[in-house]
Amino acid sequence: MNSASCAATFPEARPWWRLDLKxxxxxxxxxxxxxxxxCPDNRKDFEVRFGSSLLDNGNTNPSCAAISSDLVANSVTxxxxxxxxxxxxxxxxxxFKVLLLCEVEVYESDFFTQSFLKIxxxxxxxxxxxxxxxxxxxxLKSALALRGITNVTLSWSQTPEKAVIQNQHENG
Known part of the structure; x- marks a missing residue:
């Protein structure tokens, strides 16, 4: 991303940025x-912290990760x-550091949970x-919505095939 869609702090000691999830x-x-x-020099010594404390502006929350070397990639998970x-x-x-950020994405644990249904x-x-x-x-999506399930993506995992299955009652 270029500077038009990014934010930067002034040069300062230990600059930080916080997202409040409310x-x-x-x-x-x-x-x-x-x-x-x-500014590749400003892509090292980063830390992501996450928690519920606002002590020291939230900078004392537990660390998710710390990057101490120069980053080659501009996006890090x-x-x-x-x-x-x-x-x-x-x-x-x-x-005398500058924090340059373009985007921060936060994913809930449930975001990565997928359910599969065979019908x-x-x-x-x-x-x-x-x-x-x-x-x-x-x-199917409408039927799920009537039951309050709206945050779904439906797709075919395989292309449906024609299959002829005789009813058990026909064989009896």
């Missing part, structure tokens, strides 16, 4: 994106080990027809 969340991952177009907290702090150690369709509809296939997903 409530405690179980966070597993924090992704920090730094400037890629300048830090693991917070499913810790509970409200404040995410990014800080840089030392005197057998008892239908004469041709699920190999793309319009029928998409319509089934729309109907």
């Amino acid at each position: 409530a405690d969340y179980r966070v597993s991952i924090v992704v920090v994106t730094y400037r890629e177009d300048c 830090y693991s917070c080990s499913d810790r509970m907290g409200q404040h995410v702090n990014v800080l840089i150690s030392g005197f 057998a369709f008892d239908s004469t509809a041709d699920l190999t027809d793309p319009s029928v296939k998409d319509n089934v997903l729309k109907k």
Whole structure:
């Protein structure tokens, strides 16, 4: 990212930036994106801290990770080990330092949890027809929404195939 979409502190001792999530969340991952177009010297001695304390502006919360060497990548993923907290702090150690940040992403532990559901369709509809296939997903999403499940993405893990399965009653 270039400087047009980034923030920077003034040169100071131990500059920091904090995100207040407004409530405690179980966070597993924090992704920090730094400037890629300048200042590689300012991409070392970073630390991400996460917790609920505001002591020293939140900079005493437990550390998710510390980067002491120069970063090659401009985006780094830090693991917070499913810790509970409200404040995410990014800080840089030392005197006369500038903190340059372009983006901070915070992911709850549940964000990475996926559920898989296998459904057998008892239908004469041709699920190999793309319009029928998409319509089934729309109907399923609507049925889930009626039950309060709205934060879902539905997709086919395999392309539906035509299968002829005789009803057990026909064989009896």
